[in-house]
Amino acid sequence: MHLSPAGTDALVARLRAAGCVFAEDEARLLAEAAGSAGELDALAGRRVEGEPLEHLLGTVEFCGLRVAVGPGVFVPRQRTAVLVARAVEAARAAPGRRPVAVDLCCGSGAVGLALATAVDLAELHATDVDPAALPWARRNLGPVGGRVHGGDLYDALPGRLRGRVDVLVANAPYVPTGALGLLPPEARLHEPAGALDGGGDGLDVHRRIAAGAPAWLAPGGVLLAEVGEEQAPVLVGVLARAGLRATAAVPEEDGTTVVSGVRGPAAGG
Structure with missing residues (x-):
């Protein structure tokens, strides 16, 4: 008006x-x-x-x-564009085929939507444990052919994706529980706590994602996760212990850092 x-x-x-x-x-x-x-x-x-x-x-x-987006769903942050950019690079580098991508902890599906808009994917799957997020993710990802599954991380995915995922993107919660009170009220009071609270050091969900990633990634497939600068070395160690080749990108000005873990090639590959 x-x-x-x-x-x-x-x-x-x-x-x-x-x-x-x-x-x-x-x-x-x-x-x-x-x-x-x-x-x-x-x-x-x-x-x-x-x-x-x-x-x-x-x-x-x-x-x-x-x-x-709307009440009950996490609002995607502009800093997460860095995670999308890394995912686009990884998807375009998939060898000789249209890549399969998974958006874990998808919320509204913003990361998957941006990835599918930039890259011609063979398949896009997204998961979230919060039932309130699923209608928003389906609304956003439906037009680009994304399939949204409700459930806890990998438990929600079709079993046929095991060993076939080229790009696994995880915008999982990484705020330490003790720091939740420092968030702006609009996040603390109006966004789902499960999309923010990452446990004691902020990496509880990431540890679970890392543990399952090798079974779901294709040979040469990559897991990409957004964390804070101080958390990045810890997550690199977590991914390495899970059997992935792990690195952390140079942090952004605000400290946001993308950590990647690559599954090695198949035997004889």
Whole structure:
């Protein structure tokens, strides 16, 4: 809906008072999403109470794509574009065939969507243990042929994928339990705890992913995971002990680091 200059100023002031750093941009987006003054007031009220802007708008831009999100699902972070870029590189390097990809802990399916948009995949599968995430993942991945499975990590995957996965992407939770209280309220209060809480050192889920990866990866297949800079050396060791050739990329300015683990070639390969 159209807002007068005075109405815009009032909305910006309301959002700024609530701690919204980009109040001008948020005011514009909320006004565009609202169909009436009453709806705008309700959306603004929910934003002031801390609901993620993306949940209110129903979409988030990620890797140049519009990803559908809403209450109850993790909002993909812009830093995860680095993980996507690494996955695209790995998928394009798959030897002599269209690659098979799996997006573990998929949430809204944003990572799988970006990967499938950039690379011609033979198959894309995505899993999440949270039932609330599955409708969003199916909505986002259905148009690119992705198949979404509900369940705990590899337990959710079709058995026929064992030993056939070229790219295994894991945007798993990696916030240490003790640091959850430091997260912004919109994440801490409005996103699923299971998408954030990675246990004592933040790597509990990653250890389980690493343990199962060799059985699911194709020879030469790669596991890619996003973690914090200080966690990366620990995860490299975890992947190496699981039998993968593990490395960590140079961390980004914010500390986000992509760790990779490659399964060796088959005997005689």
